[in-house]
Amino acid sequence: MLDYIYAVLHSPTYRETYKEFLKIDFPRVPYPEDAEKFWKLVKLGGELRSIHLLESPLVEDFITSYPIDGDNVITRKITRTSPGYEPKQEILKQVTIDEENKTSNQNVSARSEVTKQSVTAETGKVWINDTQYFENVPKTAWEFYIGGYQPAQKWLKDRKGRKLSFEDILHYQKIIVALTETHRLMQEIDKIEIIHED
Template identity: 40%
Template sequence: MLCGQSCATTPFYPSEQDLDQSRRINFDPKLYARLQALAKHPTHGTPDEVAVFDYIYGVLHCPAYRATYAEFLKIDFPRIPWPVTPDEFWDVSTKGTQLRKLHLMDPATIGPTPYPFKGEGNAVVDKLRFEDGPDGNKIWINATQYFDAAPAVSWTFYIGGYQPAQKWLKDRKGRALTLDDVKHYRNILKILAETDRIMKMITMTLEAA
């Protein structure tokens, strides 16, 4: 069974004009209560709104979910499956937490980015190419400069209809990369590689569409 369309858990924050200044969860109370009951765990306890959000985030990145409901997702809002067991909920939620922090570019979650920018030149983005060679993968931004040891999966990874690692550089064609740009791009490569790794670890019990 799938829970309804109203699955957002972003809290409502009151405006200065509101009499009630308390923060409220943007989630259908009945659906939220049922999900909490299904997910109650002897170790983890009852999930709060953040754990529920991360469960939803994990579900939306689950390869089996995306494949099973591919046609449905093209024409309607995502429907989120109820967890079959509390263990399943917390497993998906934990991976959703990792993905959320990665996508918010949390430095501690990203960790080291071992893709050094090498070569002599002016760092101007010109002709891009990905080279899979015996000395490791390279993303060339011009004839003499490149990001070394770049994960192939990051270069080809799709989000929606585009490939972020390629589009980010193409959008800067003709511009010189700054030190901050280089650091940011190395973070992008790590985030995409880790997203692919974590997504492959998310498993769920799914009903037929």
């Protein structure tokens, strides 16, 4: 039930339909229409929960890099006028997935699709100081909101003036994967018709 509810609460259509109720009260969770939809949502909700807890193996498959050595101190102030994010001018080429090499494992197949989407999405550099940055950060991850916060930005803002450890650098890259995966899974959840007439 937890994974079902978790999936429903991450549906963009559900959030738009019930946005006024979500601001003031406990959200209404629709009763599942049929068993097939229920189990699809349970699966997607479980994946999403695992990613948010950074327990999914997917978060270890970094889509970003941290290519420049330096002191690793966050000095870049992230504001509206100085966002810290520098988009690439061109969109990268789409990766073609070889149909013969697809496995029956749905997680691997889903990850292949994410790789395809991430490579075609607008990416950029997230600067932490004047010389160091995280490369290939998808714009969707950088701008993604959870509640009133943008986690990819807030995490850096909360550490301004601090030196990032090796573990911090890895952790931030996991956050970027988690946000990118969250965006993808929310689109998958929205393909399943959750809201129906009572």
